[in-house]
Amino acid sequence: MRVAVVGGGAVGVTAATEAAEAGADVVLYERSDLAGGSTGRAAGICYDAYAEDVDAAVAAEALSRFRELGVLTECPYVWYAREGDDSKAAAVREQVPRMEAHGRDVSLVDPDELGERYPQLRTDDLAVAAIAHRAGHVDPTEYVQAMAERALAAGVGVRTEREVSLAGPTTVDASDETVEFDVVLVAAGPATKGLVGEVGVEIPLKAYRAQALVTEPVRATLPMAYDASRECYWRPRDGGLLVGDGTREADPDDWDPEADAAFEASALERLRDATTLDPDVDRSWAGLCTATPDRDPLLGEVADGLHVATGWHGHGLMRAPALGARAAELLLGGEGIDAFDPDRFDGDEEFDVVEGMTFDEE
Template sequence: MTDSVAVVGGGAVGVTAARELAARGADVTLFERGDIASESTGRAAGICYDAFAGRTDAAVAARAMNRFRELAAETRFSFRERPYVWLARDGDERKAEAIREQVPRMRERGRNVDLLDAADLRAEFPTLATDDVAVAAVAWDAACADPAEYAAVVAERAADAGATIRTDTEVGVTSDPAVVTSDGTVDFDAVLVAAGAHARPLLAEAGVAVPIKAYRVQALVTEPIPGGEGLPTLYDASGEFYVRPRDGGVLVGDGVERRDFDPDDWDRTADDAFVEGALERIDVSLAPDVDRPDGFDRAWAGLCTATPDRDPLVGEVEPELFVAAGWHGHGFMRAPALGRTVAGEILGDDGIAAFDPTRFDGDEQFPVVEGMTVE
């Protein structure tokens, strides 16, 4: 019987796991080096959808969407339904063909997605620029949310279920398993490392190597524009950027740097070149008669994590030492499902074989591929 569990990391996945563990009777302590959602979760875009072609990914996404909606019905968490559009531009036949191939596979998985030509796209979403669109797809089961709000609400629910939440507490991890704090070493029956970009160095302290790379991403929110909240979420596969309504303006995500970053030494501010390019990307995304923002409200950078096969590491990596990391930017949208999955595995349930972290040796070399990439 697993009686005591330490969860290291107070992001969306960590708080979800802590809540599930506590609700099932475990003695849970969550350790977060800053505030809840102060790292990758608080810097995430909050885009959610179930449009995956793989069987496992589609099932996980569907569970996550259902649980987001359940939480929104029961708490102050806001989950706004919003279609998710992705497209390829004229001249980008490789990605256009990838979209044409994806949609039938998604529909085979029961996903509510449609393939659209430029005329169909214009009719459904007149606020988008469509003149040079080769092909588009839309996922109707999609939404947007505030990731920090989700984490705060679920952390409160975890505490209500009996979990101890220790913020501003930096820890180390040993293979015993135990957690090392400034007050000493605390033994647990199991330890879950759900610390995003910090997962690899934390597990290395315990003598465990995992193939995770941290890569830098950037985002910007513009000043409000008339009708901004009526836009769909859009991923431009040819331009490799996404836009979504946020706070009355438009959130733009891009600026991916595909190399490994030190999670303790990186620039959290957005680059000037990214800011200038982001405003240009909004201009090419919107139909001519849609108002453009005059400027931006805020911009920032964040870290995402990558693995060799673009699937996360979720499960037991050493006896009673568990990991949940390597999300390729999809950690928030999967958190309600995979936080519960790893909590269940800690308590003796089956995990997801495709995400088993022991499928790797830990020293693999691999290129970073951004999560929304269409191939």
């Protein structure tokens, strides 16, 4: 089977590798460098702390694959709500038993005990906190490079710096060639909507701009964390902390990859409010994420022989090993995930963007 994968991020490279290792003849097209788009700007936080069974199983498989590849740095993941934030505190308390029922190694943790374990974490005003013990973080570029080595060894034809379009559902038009394939997977992040639109396929996908910074090195031992009340997250990176928050709908063809000064000030303020640290910014950036109406991805066939893998809500990298492998199975005639089937939508739905690094409140 001749397979084309459009998009050289974490999901696309994984799908191309898995399809080739299963015996397909695969060509991977990427318009810049591998991991040159959204993947390269990802936070790299990875956990399996999901309350829904499908999400929990996918995340657990992804973590297992990260560990097998040797790219996961183990680090607990903590999330919490503050006093006075009753709805989010109730949501945390409701989530944990459901996660435990799905076999996830998570638990509620007493805020005072959390503070004793991590002295630089302010816990005096926490109403409730939870911890995922078997979590970690991944360098996005390192993961893609590791998968690219496997891809090349499996015979994948990697075409970087190659802008492509679709001349048909399974026809890829590159600058120097037009090639017919048996199946095509478009895993091109925000560009996926425009690419499949060229052959008359509509998908309900929006792009949003997310920002992050890395602080200067700090002397601290902290977990990865999500402050649900302040809507801010962080993880250790390069001796400092990577800090991110928020969403803003964006035009994927006209957006600013530089972080705003206002974001930097706000993110540092939230970090100082949550910890005893007072670092400066080392570097910062913005990236694009993709959203769908129900916050579940679009993974599957949208026209005869044409598949998509997109709509990650900021969770693409952390689930890439599992969902990239499932995308490859689908290309070769395997089973999909019903909850992620693009057919659940008409394609023209209107919806508001909701960030991925959050949770549903009851």
